[in-house]
Amino acid sequence: MTHMINQWLAQMGWSAQKEQLAVAAALxxxxxxxxxxxxxxxxxxxxxWVQSRFGVRGALSSKHLPELLRFGAGAVILAFPLTILPFDGPALMVLSTGFSAALAMTVSTVLRIGGMPLWTCIILAITIFVLTMAGALGGVGPLTASLDATALHVGxxxxxxxxxxxxxxxxxxxFTATRVANHLVTHAVGRLSALDLSQRALIQKLGSLAVVLVALLFGVDILGIDLTTLTVFSGAFGLAVGFGLQKTFGNLIAGLILLMDKSVKPGDVxxxxxxxxxxxKIGIRAVSVITRDGKEHLIPNEQLMTQPVENWSFSSRDVRIHIPVVIAYDSDLKLAQKLMIQAAKASRRVLPKxxxxxxxxxxxxxxxxxxxxxxxxxxxxxxxxxQSDILNRLWELFRANGIGLPYPQRDVHLHGEPLHKPGGANLPPADDGR
Known part of the structure; x- marks a missing residue:
């Protein structure tokens, strides 16, 4: 079919570069x-649609979707005429430049959605642009041969x-496929209502590790790396784990043990x-604890394994609070205690049973x-x-019923005359003859 189109265009005088350039510009x-x-x-x-399906994570990634549609649509539209129509000269340069730029920006946007750093996206976009231009202008063969000829011998x-x-x-x-797969696994496991929070977090962590392992195996296979050449690297990696990365791997194992043991889980106080x-969140390295002040403390997983931890909601979420109160001695004791119970029951968050x-x-x-x-x-x-709510209610009840609160009291006792007199020496007490 392409041959027939070329013959028809040749009969119509397609060989004129001005006509080709005009069509290329129009396309x-x-x-x-x-x-x-x-x-x-x-x-x-x-x-x-993405925000409704994936929530906050979808909202962070969906901001790049308009760019993806913009460059993706341009690349698709320019791909067909560049492949079918026999362009050459300036027209071919215009179309190949437009298609290469649109394709590079499309891939860069996809990588940014996957969480790739910006500098990495820029490098890969430039690489894709160069390769696509080379393929459109003369084929990838000469370019790959030139790249393969530029080599460095190491041993x-x-x-x-x-x-x-x-x-x-x-x-x-x-890397992009791993990030996308991790997001999908996290979203799918998060919707399993039959599992508690600790089990969901454990499955998510194990799923993330499995995805990374599979990605590494695929990378080794695609690049054709001989695993026997990694023996030296594995020995060096073992030394690094033994000396420099001991704490990192210790925190990783401790995090998995915490999730399996269920001693702490997301939502516990x-x-x-x-x-x-x-x-x-229980991460690979640390546990994220958010205080009432809005501060987020990152506590290493090993610390929760080796130090005493108070878990206020381990076996039950019911927690008892102690509120100290001191009343004056001349107060009505029974009435004061009755008012304390009344103030406690009136608080909204206090349980009736x-x-x-x-x-x-x-x-x-x-x-x-x-x-x-x-x-x-x-x-x-x-x-x-x-505690503040109960004490505020109790203050009003005490004032209305005449219950007094004690004030600090100090007694000062004066004994005799001072032994030191101004302008004179320290004298012993006078002898009165007794």
């Missing part, structure tokens, strides 16, 4: 217009520029040292010391605000 304009329309019309719809090994380019392309593709908050209770602890120096004990079921919302 270039059509591709640019179609790409812009695809981005403006289809971009918002695609962004809404018995020959490392050519073509090998480096192949390695970069394979690494970029596998824990206290580790001076840090108190809810676990947000078990009921709040009040204990008289001691006859203190300042007054009667009490301990109000209440139960809550949502410790991740904080405990200080519950």
């Amino acid at each position: 270039f304009a059509v591709a640019a217009l179609a790409g812009e329309l695809a981005a403006r019309l289809g971009g918002p719809a695609c962004m809404s 018995m090994r020959r490392i050519s520029l073509l090998t480096v380019v192949n390695f970069l392309i394979v690494a970029a593709v596998l 824990v206290a580790v040292g001076d840090t108190f908050g809810a676990i947000n 078990p009921e709040p209770s009040v204990w008289l602890l001691a006859y203190g120096e300042r007054g009667l010391e009490h301990d109000i004990m209440v139960w809550i079921i949502d410790p991740e919302q904080g405990v200080g605000n519950v």
